[in-house]
Structures are given as structure tokens and as C-alpha cells.
Amino acid sequence: MSSQDIPEETLPAAQGDAHGAVATADDPFADPGLPPHEHRKQDIDERAAQRSERVVAFLFLLSMLATVGFIAAYVSLPVDKSIYVFPIGHISALNFALGLTLGVALFCIGAGAVHWARTLMSDVEHADERHPIEASPEVKAKVLADFKAGAEESTFGRRKLLRNTMFGALALVPLSGVMLLRDLGPLPGTKLRKTAWSEGKMLINQNTLQPLRPEDVQVGSLTFAMPEGMSEEDHDFQKQIAKAALMIVRLRPENIKDKKSLDWSADGIVAYSKICTHVGCPISLYEQQTHHVLCPCHQSTFDLSDGGRVIFGPAGHALPQLRIKVNDKGYLEAMGDFSEPVGPAYWERG
Structure with a gap:
């Protein structure tokens, strides 16, 4: 049975896409377009936004503490000490502490960034036409404008708590790698x-x-x-x-x-x-x-x-x-x- 044989009243209601395309009896598979945007709770409730901000800041702070714990474990734990970890068994206490603290440090940075993007950054989807690889001056100007708008929508400049804790976490994490350089050999002393x-x-x-x-x-x-x-x-x-x-x-x-x-x-x-x-x-x-x-x-x-x-x-x-x-x-x-x-x-x- 072709689409011409289907009674018009049984077809779904015509929907417009981002460029005005609609589904009709002649073309029932037209692009339906983007669904209408639904505001998140953080978009309309500043207290919810502040709660999300505190969650992200907590994750970044936890990352910093884990990095400090990594360094402390590396310096203080003896190489030959072992502990029992269920269900693995006896393993090196130093390796376990280093893996746990470094994993927490990296996970918290990633989780904080994802939570920030999902709850506080703009989530409005925009459809744009493909353009040639070599952009025109108008497109370049539009990209710069979009970048500035994205920076403003990310609340990076306005939410200083997020920005400062993120910088702190990113600044401390590389110290883990610096400490690992010590494994190039023991300190020789005399x-x-x-x-x-x-x-x-x-x-x-x-x-x-x-x-x-x-x-x-x-x-x-x-x-x-x-x-x-x-x-x-x-x-x-x-x-x-x-x-x-x-x-x-x-x-x-x-x-x-x-x-x-x-x-x-x-x-x-x-x-x-x-x-x-x-x-x-x-x-x-x-x-x-x-x-x-x-x-x-x-x-x-x-x-x-x-x-x-x-x-x-x-x-x-x-x-x-x-x-x-x-x-x-x-x-x-x-x-x-x-x-x-x-x-x-x-x-x-x-």
C-alpha cells in the first residue's frame, strides 16, 4: 500500500523542522526537526544552580586532596609493605594507595567537568548548515561571536568558585607525574x-x-x-x-x-x-x-x-x-x- 492509499486523517500531524520542512501525505518521512527545548531545573532555579556549583567544586576539591594523598603515600609508604584487599588478596600497599588516589584525582576532575557541562552550561541545540572548509569572513565573525557567547553561557567568568577549584585540581594533578619521576632510581645520597x-x-x-x-x-x-x-x-x-x-x-x-x-x-x-x-x-x-x-x-x-x-x-x-x-x-x-x-x-x- 502506497502513501497515496493511506487516508489523510491517519497520518501523523505535520511537524516543522528547524528549516521549515513539514511531514505531509506526499512525504511522510520528512525531517521532524529538533524537539522543543526543555529547561533544566538549574536554568530556572538559582538555588539549584548553586547546589550544582557546590557539587562540582566539591569534586574538584576532592581531586586536590587525592593528589596530595598520592604524594603523601609515595613518600611515606615503604615499598615492601603489603596489605590484604578482598577479593584480590595480598598486594603492595604502595601500589594500592597510588592507584586509588590517582584514580580518584582523575575521576573527580572528569566527573566535575561533566556535571558542570550537564547542569550549568547551556544545553540549547542549534542546527547549522554545512559550509566550505575555507570559511568566509562572515563565518569567522560568527564563530568568534559563538565562542564568546559560549564562554558567557558556560558561566566560567561568573562562577568563580568553580573556576578557582578547577584550576586548583588541574594544577595539582601533574604533581603525581612529577613524583613518579623519582622511580627513575632511588635517591643515591652518598x-x-x-x-x-x-x-x-x-x-x-x-x-x-x-x-x-x-x-x-x-x-x-x-x-x-x-x-x-x-x-x-x-x-x-x-x-x-x-x-x-x-x-x-x-x-x-x-x-x-x-x-x-x-x-x-x-x-x-x-x-x-x-x-x-x-x-x-x-x-x-x-x-x-x-x-x-x-x-x-x-x-x-x-x-x-x-x-x-x-x-x-x-x-x-x-x-x-x-x-x-x-x-x-x-x-x-x-x-x-x-x-x-x-x-x-x-x-x-x-
Whole structure:
């Protein structure tokens, strides 16, 4: 049955759209247009609007408090503390607190913005014709006028409580990300400046695990040592040896160019950090004739006969030297820690 066969009295009443189109017997599917606008309670009742304003402000304030809680949890809660959360089970207290506070902070900003838009900003729908991508001056002027009108209808300038609490919440939330930068590594304190070496500790051969005597180190040989009292069974051995690793070379005293190196040596035996000062690779390649050691990672080259100074490559400074002596029992012994922090340079160095 066609639309012409339908009695006209059974057709729905004609409705006009935003541009005057109406549904008739000839065209029953015409665009019905936008429904009539219905005012919200906040549009006609200022007290209701103020209640909505307070709700939004409360959400923004709650976001700020959650951000402060995130920072407090990050600083105060230990990493190894766990709590029981039903039905998950035992989880990290720090992770739980960080996730909860950051989630609340972000949710409250979003919920506050949505509630603001749904209850206080203008909700009148406008139909507009499509226009070319390149707008005409009239369209540009209309857009600017619409933007100004939208700014006024958003009550952004008039409702200072909303504006100020929103700015506060948005200003605090990025602090959560700033605090997470701390996870790039623990604060080193003085750990980078100290190693396991100290006065009176004997030099232990890393291969034989026996104390070293001067006669154990031959001229032109390279020997690796570690501090007395350190064992591979220690839970933090790798962490400690990464800073305390030592290489020992015996030179003829007349071949030592640097006076400090000569004073800090024992019977021509010089001791330097094994850790490259570029990116911390272990140095292990020794040239007997030139007294140079080469880092295998980026070819930084150091002269052990001249204070461990850099003669080639990207390393920024000389290898730290360990002052040694021969003790009463005839063993090589450290007279303190390295002359300066071992490994790569960092901004606090010096």
C-alpha cells in the first residue's frame, strides 16, 4: 500500500523542522526537526544552580586532596609493605594507595567537568548548515561571536568558585607525574661517593680469593682485586663489586709519570678502579708496552702510568686511584677509599 492509499486523517500531524520542512501525505518521512527545548531545573532555579556549583567544586576539591594523598603515600609508604584487599588478596600497599588516589584525582576532575557541562552550561541545540572548509569572513565573525557567547553561557567568568577549584585540581594533578619521576632510581645520597674500600682492608685476588703480596703481581701483568671481607655469597655482592672492582698493574717506578700515582703506589704497583668513567663498563684490556687500558664498550683509553688519565675516547675524566701500601704482614692493603667517586660523571660530582 502506497502513501497515496493511506487516508489523510491517519497520518501523523505535520511537524516543522528547524528549516521549515513539514511531514505531509506526499512525504511522510520528512525531517521532524529538533524537539522543543526543555529547561533544566538549574536554568530556572538559582538555588539549584548553586547546589550544582557546590557539587562540582566539591569534586574538584576532592581531586586536590587525592593528589596530595598520592604524594603523601609515595613518600611515606615503604615499598615492601603489603596489605590484604578482598577479593584480590595480598598486594603492595604502595601500589594500592597510588592507584586509588590517582584514580580518584582523575575521576573527580572528569566527573566535575561533566556535571558542570550537564547542569550549568547551556544545553540549547542549534542546527547549522554545512559550509566550505575555507570559511568566509562572515563565518569567522560568527564563530568568534559563538565562542564568546559560549564562554558567557558556560558561566566560567561568573562562577568563580568553580573556576578557582578547577584550576586548583588541574594544577595539582601533574604533581603525581612529577613524583613518579623519582622511580627513575632511588635517591643515591652518598652511595655514589663511597665503595667497600676503607683503610686497612687487604687486596684480595678475585681469582684465587687470597690476599695479594707484592711478589704476586709481576711487572706488566694485570690483576683484578676486591676488598677483604667481601664474598660472592653476599646478597649484595654484585652491587658492591660494581663499585669496588679494582685492577692492579705493576710498573717500573721510573715509568710512572704522575707524582701522585707514584706516591700512592707500593713497590711500583698502582691500583685503579676497573669501572670506566664513560658509562660504567668493566675495563679489562691492557697493553703491556704502553701501559694503556682500553674499555671494550666504547674504546675509551686510559694511561695507568700517568694517573689513569683519558688519552682517547668519550670518557670524561681519569680513572679513580686507590692508595695502597704493604702492611706489616707483607700484604697489599688499602689506605682508604678511592680518590674520587667511581664510574660515570653525574651532575653533583665535584
